[in-house]
Amino acid sequence: MSEITIVTAFFDIGRKGWKTYERSSNRYVEYFKFWARIKNKLIVYTDKITAEQVxxxxxxxxxxxxxxxxxxxxxxALEPEVYKEIQNALSNEAAINFRSYPKNPESWNSNYNYVTYLKPYFVADAVKKGYAAGMVAWVDFGYNHGGENCIYADEFDFLWCYDFSPKIHLFAMEQPDNMPIFEVVRTMRAYIAGAIMVAPAELWIDFARLYKESMLHLTHCGFADDDQTLSIMAYRERPELFEIHPVDDWFIALKDVGGAHLTRASKLQYKESKKQAKHFWQEGNYLDAIKWYNKYAREKLQAK
Structure with a gap:
């Protein structure tokens, strides 16, 4: 089976001060440390301080x-024109209030939408500069949130290999359909679990271009959104380039494609999932509350 090169990135966008969604840079480093023992070649785009920690x-x-x-x-400064377009879109209160959950970061925060937009950009850059070749994966720096799904850090001590087809591989919590994009934006429906995306090196160039086109299409209509919506837009534009893998959790993709030995959360986690669901419900964030209640239900069933 083919070894996979991994690309990731982290930049402090001020999330420590976001009510309900606060996470410090140190927490993200701890998240990274949980899976960082994976033996694959790893390319990390980041700032000088985080580089030392990595x-x-x-x-x-x-x-x-x-x-x-x-x-x-x-x-x-990497994509200043795109960043400016995102800022312009989210400077309009009507665009924020159009969303079902206007307090979610993707509804109002330009920095958040911009850095998630850059996921394929970073991988494409690594390919163009000769850092990555063959099959290349994007993996979120905070993948698995320190054991939220795959619960044992030492199980990440392996060389990730898998024979992917020569397509762009996305992992979907919901199968793509034909819901109009403005309705996807309004309802904040999330099809794609974007923590892991995999493709042959040459297709990352196309993927990055599709992401840019998708973001600009959104901003020219007065909206901006994160990578989940950009991924579904890219897929609809060139479906022949993609292969969609159904998954039942945001962080389960690795287990399904080469990490079968990883232990899923069970009774060790379902109580925490229920706690998170209650927290989001009390905050009035019903979409995330439902997601966490579904996660709680699955984990409790597995624990029986």
Missing amino acids: IKVRDEFHLKDRTQIIIIDDVY
């Missing part, structure tokens, strides 16, 4: 020589 973590697992850091001093 190298330290990978060195602890004797994987420093399989790690390449690309330091970005100003992430907003």
